[in-house]
Amino acid sequence: MATLERMLEDGTLFCNKSTGNELQNYIFDYPPEEEHTIRSFVKRLVRQSPRRLVNINLFEAVLQMVDEETGIDRLFEIEAEEDSESLVDALSPMLESDRLIQRILQRAEDTEGLLLTGVGSLYPILRSHVVLNRLSERLTDIPVVLFFPGTYNGLQLRLFDLLTDDHYYRAIRITAG
Numbered sequence: 001m002a003t004l005e006r007m008l009e010d011g012t013l014f015c016n017k018s019t020g021n022e023l024q025n026y027i028f029d030y031p032p033e034e035e036h037t038i039r040s041f042v043k044r045l046v047r048q049s050p051r052r053l054v055n056i057n058l059f060e061a062v063l064q065m066v067d068e069e070t071g072i073d074r075l076f077e078i079e080a081e082e083d084s085e086s087l088v089d090a091l092s093p094m095l096e097s098d099r100l101i102q103r104i105l106q107r108a109e110d111t112e113g114l115l116l117t118g119v120g121s122l123y124p125i126l127r128s129h130v131v132l133n134r135l136s137e138r139l140t141d142i143p144v145v146l147f148f149p150g151t152y153n154g155l156q157l158r159l160f161d162l163l164t165d166d167h168y169y170r171a172i173r174i175t176a177g
Helices: 002-010 032-048 058-069 072-081 084-096 099-108 128-138
Strands: 025-030 053-057 113-117 144-152 156-159 163-167 171-174
Touching (some): 002 032, 002 171, 025 032, 032 113, 032 144, 053 058, 058 072, 058 084, 084 099, 099 113, 099 128, 113 128, 128 144, 128 156, 144 171
Parallel strands (some): 025 144, 025 171, 053 113, 113 144
Antiparallel strands (some): 144 156, 156 163
């Protein structure tokens, strides 16, 4: 956590550019059992940072979008009548569209940094590398930090240290130390 705080203080987070001259994405991986500590840390970071940071909990953003578009009750009905796989299938068209990314981009306006949390709560509905890929295509002027409950080795994301995601190599790993 100290590394991220230091990067915010010295400005490193805001000037690390890729070969395409866009700001880099970052992944802050952490042991899944530290979820509550990380939530508190992110809230404190947003509150105390001299920079304008916004935290978007992806799980809450998806729930809000579903509630506005179809209603949360409908999701409960689908899962009760069918199964969890049917629920994922019902949500897929909404999440595969750019509606979630549009919401994130709107919330990221007039900020200096975007912090994304809630990744673990969305499994298997939404994959974090998909969100990062879509954001990196359209959000090039502010850094994005994805808080990831698991391990990122610079090539693969391993959610909960159990599930290996597709290869993702476009982000810089931020360590807690």
